[in-house]
Amino acid sequence: MLDLLRKQETGKKTKVIILTNLEPDDKILENVLKDQPTYYFVKSNIQFDELLEKIKESGCYQLTFSIESGNQEVLNKIIKKPLKLSRVKPLVKRAQELGISVHSFGICGLPGEKIEQMQETYDFMRDCGFDSASFFVATPLVGSELLKICQENGYLREGVTWKERLFK
Numbered sequence: 436m437l438d439l440l441r442k443q444e445t446g447k448k449t450k451v452i453i454l455t456n457l458e459p460d461d462k463i464l465e466n467v468l469k470d471q472p473t474y475y476f477v478k479s480n481i482q483f484d485e486l487l488e489k490i491k492e493s494g495c496y497q498l499t500f501s502i503e504s505g506n507q508e509v510l511n512k513i514i515k516k517p518l519k520l521s522r523v524k525p526l527v528k529r530a531q532e533l534g535i536s537v538h539s540f541g542i543c544g545l546p547g548e549k550i551e552q553m554q555e556t557y558d559f560m561r562d563c564g565f566d567s568a569s570f571f572v573a574t575p576l577v578g579s580e581l582l583k584i585c586q587e588n589g590y591l592r593e594g595v596t597w598k599e600r601l602f603k
Contacts, residue, residue, distance in 0.1 A: 497536040505559025506552040524563045536566045544573040
């Protein structure tokens with residue numbers, strides 16, 4: 436997928452930095468500084484603030500933070516995402532000071548998540564001062580731990596095909 440994006444004309448001028456749970460590649464800064472069209476998958480709990488100035492110098496104008504939940508308990512126990520929410524607001528502020536727009540993703544409806552925790556996610560995104568945010572309903576995808584949890588607890592209707600679940 437990434438190779439296909441790089442071959443497209445629009446992909447040749449685009450830099451996409453995606454925060455994920457993957458380990459950072461040692462060549463991130465090297466490629467950013469060379470001003471090459473690149474797509475990065477960066478672990479969300481690295482010392483990302485140290486990279487912000489270099490990222491800005493590379494021409495990046497927007498970052499997307501996949502926060503997923505504004506409740507630390509949901510992050511720790513349900514999503515199992517090693518993100519400390521206390522780090523987010525300072526990163527958003529610093530990126531915006533550098534002229535980088537910051538977008539965020541939130542997910543609601545996870546098994547075991549309470550309505551109050553969903554509201555905390557919305558409030559957290561608002562209070563962090565993101566330039567924009569997208570919220571999604573948790574969707575159990577093939578091969579995911581979420582699917583296994585939903586199947587084990589009987590959350591999915593019997594007899595519904597994957598095509599119907601994904602495209603209806």
